[in-house]
Amino acid sequence: EVQLVESGGGLVQPGGSLRLSCAASGFTFSSSTMNWVRQAPGKRFEWVSTINSGGSIRSYADSVKGRFTISRDNAQNTLYLQLNSLKTEDTAMYYCTKDSAKSQGTLVTVSS
Secondary structure, three states: OEEEEEEEEEEEEOOEEEEEEEEEOOOOOOHHEEEEEEEOOOOOEEEEEEEOOOOOEEEEEOOOOOOOOEEEEOOOOOEEEEEOOOHHOOOEEOOOOOOOOOOOOOEEEEOO
């Protein structure tokens, strides 16, 4: 059974930083493309970033490009998302995903 468990959300001021982690189990993490998506209050899910199995290919939504960095540690079966220069519009529930499986989500609130 695929399990994705997130941590690292919280309240941060505009311009601040956070790092999200997603611990994976129940599948071969090192062979899997992984993603981050988010859902702001009252809005649809938005794709944020994708990383290939080896970590050499990364892609980002225009809204986060240059501010967020996706990475992974295949030895630790963990996916990361570094969020820098946060804006109020980044406030959302953030989820890591593998295919149709999704984590429980972690709330990131950007507010002064």
